[in-house]
Amino acid sequence: MPTEFGSVADVFTKVYEHECLVTSKIEEMVGIASQERDMASQDFFWKYIREQVEEEDTASSIIDRIKLSREQSLIFLDEELAKV
Numbered sequence: 001m002p003t004e005f006g007s008v009a010d011v012f013t014k015v016y017e018h019e020c021l022v023t024s025k026i027e028e029m030v031g032i033a034s035q036e037r038d039m040a041s042q043d044f045f046w047k048y049i050r051e052q053v054e055e056e057d058t059a060s061s062i063i064d065r066i067k068l069s070r071e072q073s074l075i076f077l078d079e080e081l082a083k084v
Contacts, residue, residue: 008074009066016059023052 005011026048033041065077 008071009063012059012063012066016056016063019052019055019059023049023056026052 002014005014026045030042030045030049033039033045062077062081066074069077
């Protein structure tokens with residue numbers, strides 16, 4: 001796992017990539033539960049897939065906002081995210 005980044009956008013790009021990885025792992029578990037015809041586990045995991053959709057969207061939105069600002073005025077984004 002990297003500990004140094006070239007920019008704030010790089011940090012959030014890694015966050016987004018990690019969220020996508022987590023989503024793929026959960027999807028794999030849903031697939032296994034489906035193959036096993038384990039409906040209870042499928043239902044359980046779908047809750048986490050819905051959560052991951054939100055997490056990926058949040059990370060993607062932050063990346064878009066950082067790019068739009070050209071990494072200027074990041075203090076305002078920081079203040080906004082602190083409220084969430």
